[in-house]
Amino acid sequence: MMRINRRTDYAIRVLLALAKQPQGTRLSTQFIQKTMLIPRAFLLRIIADLSKAQLIETYPGPRGGLQLARSPSQINLRIVWEALEGPLVISECVASPEECPLSEGCPVNSHWAHIQRMLIEELENTTLDKLAAEAHHLDSLVLYKDDK
Numbered sequence: 586m587m588r589i590n591r592r593t594d595y596a597i598r599v600l601l602a603l604a605k606q607p608q609g610t611r612l613s614t615q616f617i618q619k620t621m622l623i624p625r626a627f628l629l630r631i632i633a634d635l636s637k638a639q640l641i642e643t644y645p646g647p648r649g650g651l652q653l654a655r656s657p658s659q660i661n662l663r664i665v666w667e668a669l670e671g672p673l674v675i676s677e678c679v680a681s682p683e684e685c686p687l688s689e690g691c692p693v694n695s696h697w698a699h700i701q702r703m704l705i706e707e708l709e710n711t712t713l714d715k716l717a718a719e720a721h722h723l724d725s726l727v728l729y730k731d732d733k
Contacts, residue, residue, distance in 0.1 A: 593669045595623045596631045597716075600640065600665060604657035604713035605720055611650035631669075638668035657713035663705060673708070675701045 598621040603612060618628050632651065635641045642654045653660070666673055674680040676697040685691065 587675060589666070590670065592627065592631060592634075593666060595621070595627050596635055596669050597662070597665055598623060599628070599631055599635060599651070600653070600660060600713055601716055601720060603641065603651060603653045604660075604717040608656065609652060611644060611648075611652045613650045617651065634669055638664075640665070640668060653713075657717055660713045661709050662711045663708035666708060673701070673705060675704065 599617055602617045602621050603610070606612065614628060614632065617623065618625055623631070632641065632643060636643050639654050640660060641651050644650055644652070663673065672680075676694075678685040678691070678694050679697045679701050682694060685694065687694075
C-alpha cells in the first residue's frame with residue numbers, strides 16, 4: 586500500500602504551523618506540539634529532519650524556537666516528502682525501466698510513469714502558503730460558526 590508515513594504527515598503539520606504565522610515568526614516546540622497534536626518523541630526527530638533539509642531554522646534558549654528557513658511559497662509537498670521519505674517512485678519499473686524484463690513494449694510502464702508525473706505535479710503545486718491560506722479560511726469559518 587502506498588501511503589504517506591506518519592512522520593511526513595507530522596512534518597507537514599510542523600511546517601504548516603510555521604507557515605500560518607507572519608514571515609520570520611518563531612514558534613516554540615511546545616506550542617507546535619500542543620496545537621498540531623504531535624507526540625514529543627516524533628516532534629524532536631522531525632525537527633532534526635526538517636533542519637537538516639534546510640526547511641526550518643532552530644534557535645535554542647528561552648527566546649528560541651523554530652521558524653521557516655524559506656518563504657512558504659518556496660516549500661511544496663514534494664520537497665517535504667522527499668526530505669523525509671526520499672524520492673517519490675510509485676513503481677520500480679518507472680525508476681529503473683532497464684531492469685524490467687518486460688520493458689520493451691510494456692503497456693503498464695507508460696501508465697505508471699504518467700501517474701507518477703501527475704502526482705509529482707500536484708505535490709509541487711501544493712505549497713505551504715496555499716495550505717496556510719486554506720487553514721486561515723477554515724479557522725475563520727470555525728470562528729464564525731462559534732459566534733452564532
